Each structure stands twice: as C-alpha cells, then as structure tokens.
Amino acid sequence: MTVPVAAQDATRVARLRQWHRTHQLAFDAAVAAVAFVAILCGAVAGPHGPHGTHLPRFAAHELTATTVVLAALACGALMLRRRLPRTVLAVTGALTIVELVAQSSAPRAPVAGAAVIALFTVASRTDRPTTWRIGALTCVVLTAAAMFFGHRAWYAQENVAILAWTGMAAAAGDAVRSRRAYVDAIRERAERAERTREEEAGRRVAEERLRIARELHDVVAHHIALVNVQAGVASHVMDNRPDQAKQALAHVREASRSALEELRATVGLLRQSDDPRAPTEPAPGLGVLDQLIDGFVRAGLPVALELPPAPQPALPASVDLTAYRVVQEALTNVHKHAGDGARAAVRIIRTEGALTVTVQDDGRGAGSHASAAPGAGAVPEAGGGHGLIGMRERVQALRGTVVTGPRAVGGFQVRVTLPLGGARTGGTT
Numbered sequence: 134m135t136v137p138v139a140a141q142d143a144t145r146v147a148r149l150r151q152w153h154r155t156h157q158l159a160f161d162a163a164v165a166a167v168a169f170v171a172i173l174c175g176a177v178a179g180p181h182g183p184h185g186t187h188l189p190r191f192a193a194h195e196l197t198a199t200t201v202v203l204a205a206l207a208c209g210a211l212m213l214r215r216r217l218p219r220t221v222l223a224v225t226g227a228l229t230i231v232e233l234v235a236q237s238s239a240p241r242a243p244v245a246g247a248a249v250i251a252l253f254t255v256a257s258r259t260d261r262p263t264t265w266r267i268g269a270l271t272c273v274v275l276t277a278a279a280m281f282f283g284h285r286a287w288y289a290q291e292n293v294a295i296l297a298w299t300g301m302a303a304a305a306g307d308a309v310r311s312r313r314a315y316v317d318a319i320r321e322r323a324e325r326a327e328r329t330r331e332e333e334a335g336r337r338v339a340e341e342r343l344r345i346a347r348e349l350h351d352v353v354a355h356h357i358a359l360v361n362v363q364a365g366v367a368s369h370v371m372d373n374r375p376d377q378a379k380q381a382l383a384h385v386r387e388a389s390r391s392a393l394e395e396l397r398a399t400v401g402l403l404r405q406s407d408d409p410r411a412p413t414e415p416a417p418g419l420g421v422l423d424q425l426i427d428g429f430v431r432a433g434l435p436v437a438l439e440l441p442p443a444p445q446p447a448l449p450a451s452v453d454l455t456a457y458r459v460v461q462e463a464l465t466n467v468h469k470h471a472g473d474g475a476r477a478a479v480r481i482i483r484t485e486g487a488l489t490v491t492v493q494d495d496g497r498g499a500g501s502h503a504s505a506a507p508g509a510g511a512v513p514e515a516g517g518g519h520g521l522i523g524m525r526e527r528v529q530a531l532r533g534t535v536v537t538g539p540r541a542v543g544g545f546q547v548r549v550t551l552p553l554g555g556a557r558t559g560g561t562t
Contacts, residue, residue, distance in 0.1 A: 161212045168247055169208040175243040176200045200244075203232045207247035214254040222251040222271065229275055233282045245275060245295050249302045256306020257313075264310070268303030272296055347458075347523040358465050359388040359432045384431050391428070418453035419481065425461055426479070434468050437478040445483060452551045455527045456481070456490050462524050463492035463547040471496020471544070488551045495544040524549070 177196050207228045214221045225248040232244040252271050256264040276296040367381035395417070417425075419440075426436045448456070460479055467477045475496030482489045521537060524547075528535045533551040540546050 157215060158212070161214060164250070165208040165211040168211060168250060169204055172204040172208070172243055172246055173201070175246070176204070199235055200232075203228050203235075203244050204247075207244050211247055211250055214251055215258075218251070218255045218258055219267070222248065222255050222267070225251045226271060226275060230278045233278050245279075245298070248275065249298045252299055253302040253306040253309075256303045257309040258306075259310070261307055261310075264303055264307045268299065271303075272299040275299060343526065347527060350523055358469055359428060360385050388428065388432075417457050418450075419448065419456055420453075422457060422460060422479075425457070425464070429464050429468060429477075432468065434464065435476045436464065437476070439478070439480040441481060441483045448488065449553060451531055452488055452553060455531060455533075455551060456488060456549070458527060459490050459524055459547070459549045460492060462521070466521070466547075467492070467494040467496065467545070475544070486553055488553060490547075490549045490551070492547045493540065493544060494546075495540075495542070497543070521547075 173196065207225045210221045210224045210228075225244075229245045229248045248271065252268060255267055259267075272295075276292060276299070279292045279295050364381070364385055367378040367385065370381070371378045422438070422440075426438050429436050464477055464479070467475060471477075471494045475494050477492065477494045480489075480491040480493075482491075521535075525535050528549055528551065531551055533549060536546075536548040538546065
C-alpha cells in the first residue's frame with residue numbers, strides 16, 4: 134500500500150523531533166563546551182599582532198582565575214537554555230556585567246558571548262513582541278555597562294561589538310522562530326489537505342454507491358413487478374385460455390429483456406472508461422415515457438397520461454431522468470399496492486422555473502400503499518420501503534420537494550416538484 138507523501142514527511146519529522154529531544158542535552162553540552170573554549174581563547178588573544186598588523190595575537194593577555202570561573206558559570210548555565218531560556222539569559226547577562234565590573238581596568242574576556250547565545254535561544258522560542266522587548270533591554274543594559282565600566286572610550290569597538298552581537302542574536306532568533314512556524318504551518322496544511330482529499334474521496338464513493346443502488350432498485354422493482362404479475366396471469370389461465378397465457382408470457386419475456394438492458398446500462402457505469410463494450414445508450418427520460426406507460430397498461434393497470442403541449446425546450450438531463458424514475462416508481466407502487474381494478478393518472482406540468490410530476494390512483498389498497506411511503510405515518514413493510522426513500526433522495530439531490538399521502542377521495546398521490554434553474558441541459562420532453 135502506498136503511503137501518502139504528507140504522511141511520510143510527518144513520520145520523518147516526528148522521528149527527528151524524538152531524536153532531538155533525546156540528544157538535546159548532549160547537544161547543549163557541546164554548545165556550552167565550544168562557547169567556553171571560545172571565551173577562553175578570546176580572553177588571551179589580543180586584537181593586533183606584532184608590528185601593528187591586523188591579525189590577532191594569541192597569548193597576548195594572561196588568563197586569570199576570575200575569567201575562568203565566570204566563563205565556566207556562564208557556559209554551564211547554557212546547558213539549561215531550552216528548559217529555562219529567560220532565567221539563563223538573566224544569569225548570563227548578570228555574569229557579563231560582573232565580568233565588566235571586575236575587569237574594568239584590564240582587557241576583559243568575551244563572557245558576553247554566552248549572553249548572546251542565551252538571547253538567541255529566547256528569541257527563537259517566544260513571540261516577536263517579547264523578543265524585541267527582551268532583546269532591546271539586553272542590548273541597552275549590556276552596552277551601557279560596557280561603556281560605563283570599560284577601560285577604553287565609550288565608543289570603543291568592544292562596546293559597539295556587544296551592541297551588534299546582541300542585536301544580531303535577537304534578529305537571528307526571531308528569524309529561526311518565524312521559519313519554524315512557517316514550516317509547521319506548511320506541514321499542517323499538507324496533512325489537512327491529505328485528510329480532506331481522503332474524506333472527499335470517501336464521500337464521493339458513498340454517493341456513487343447510493344446512486345447506483347437507487348438505479349438498480351428502480352430497474353429491478355419496476356420490471357420484476359411486471360414479470361411477477363404476468364407470470365401469475367399465465368399460470369392462472371394456462372389450462373383454460375392458452376392464447377392469453379402465451380400473451381402473458383410474451384409480456385414476461387419483453388419485461389425481462391427490458392430489465393436486462395437497463396441493468397446492463399447501469400452496471401456499465403462500473404466499467405473502465407476504455408472498455409469498448411461499455412453501453413453508450415442515453416439514460417431514460419420523459420421522451421420514452423409512453424413506452425413505460427404502455428408496459429403498465431399491458432400488465433393490466435389503466436394509466437391516463439397528461440403531458441405539456443409540444444414543442445417544449447429540452448429538460449436538464451438530471452431533471453429528465455429523475456422525473457422518469459419518479460413516474461416509474463410511483464406506478465410500480467400503484468401496481469403492487471392499489472389492488473385490482475385500480476386506475477392511475479400521470480400529470481406532468483412544466484412552468485418557467487419548475488417541473489411538477491403528479492401520480493394519482495383510486496385503488497382500494499391505499500392503506501397498504503401508504504405503508505410504503507416514508508412520512509405517511511406508517512412503518513415500511515419488512516424488506517421494502519426503499520422505493521420512495523430513493524425517490525426522495527433523487528428529488529432532494531436536485532433541491533426539489535416530494536409530497537406523498539392518501540387522497541381524500543380514496544387512493545394515493547405522489548407529487549414531485551423539480552426546479553429547472555441551474556441544472557445541466559441534455560434531456561428531452
């Protein structure tokens with residue numbers, strides 16, 4: 134299984150952070166040791182070489198015990214700079230001032246280097262306003278102490294160096310903090326985008342499965358209901374009226390063939406796009422509604438059809454298919470639940486902004502019929518009830534409305550209103 138790139142990066146970063154936490158004490162000890170050696174070297178080195186050259190001269194000054202102790206204390210405090218950054222800065226700053234006072238009459242050691250490292254740590258681990266407040270305070274205090282207690286003029290290069298180094302430490306620490314925050318934000322956005330893509334893919338898969346399930350239900354429920362009725366008629370009249378039995382069996386064959394064709398078209402949605410055998414027939418719509426009505430009429434259900442006057446502009450493809458499926462499901466329910474002798478009426482009205490589909494029946498089995506309707510006040514029968522649920526899902530996907538329930542004069546009614554605005558055009562009336 135392929136691991137997403139964002140997940141690999143997150144795992145790698147987590148391992149690096151774990152390694153860093155494990156070894157950070159050793160790393161801080163190494164930094165403190167390097168700083169200690171640098172301070173001692175700076176304490177014994179002179180700014181000018183022999184004969185006035187600009188190269189530094191080693192062992193130009195004597196290494197005193199005060200220098201060693203102050204340097205050891207300041208660098209030892211650096212080992213705690215991650216846990217107590219502000220405290221370490223205060224300690225190293227105080228030791229720097231002590232060093233400036235104790236060696237005011239002699240060349241001083243660069244103990245201020247430890248304070249520079251501590252200031253960098255504070256700036257890299259806090260927000261920008263706090264960084265600039267603490268950085269400005271450190272710069273002012275240490276530079277003022279160097280100017281006041283120094284053995285040279287206030288504008289000497291050692292004093293300017295303290296100001297420059299503390300200012301650069303604050304700026305560098307703030308830059309590191311900003312970079313770290315930027316990288317963390319990029320990583321978080323990548324992880325969130327990866328999660329969003331996975332959730333979106335899952336949602337699309339669920340929607341596609343639900344859509345295919347609705348298509349399969351509409352096809353199977355309609356055609357199998359007709360096959361069941363015609364097979365029952367053939368079985369009943371087989372001995373006495375063989376001609377009528379043959380006609381019923383012909384209807385069974387035609388209904389099963391239509392069911393196979395629609396099932397093939399629906400299952401074709403699951404084929405690969407480069408499969409040459411994938412069906413290319415258009416989805417059913419109101420343009421073939423007369424064939425649907427004719428199938429119910431042959432099955433023994435009289436249906437009256439009322440359509441808008443022709444010609445009419447083409448319907449959006451989604452609305453055209455949904456209207457066809459609504460009529461198919463409603464008439465299937467009439468055929469199954471309305472009882473013998475029931476009649477149905479289909480009325481389709483088109484206005485400028487909506488298409489209204491109404492299917493009514495006058496059957497005596499309205500109570501049973503209503504039991505399959507969600508919202509009609511009864512529990513769906515065992516193993517059934519998915520037809521009108523799928524109808525509602527189809528209509529709600531197009532932001533339409535569904536009203537179902539028994540009629541006052543007897544029978545049952547399904548009324549669906551589908552908005553026409555904003556849908557893709559592609560069907561026909």
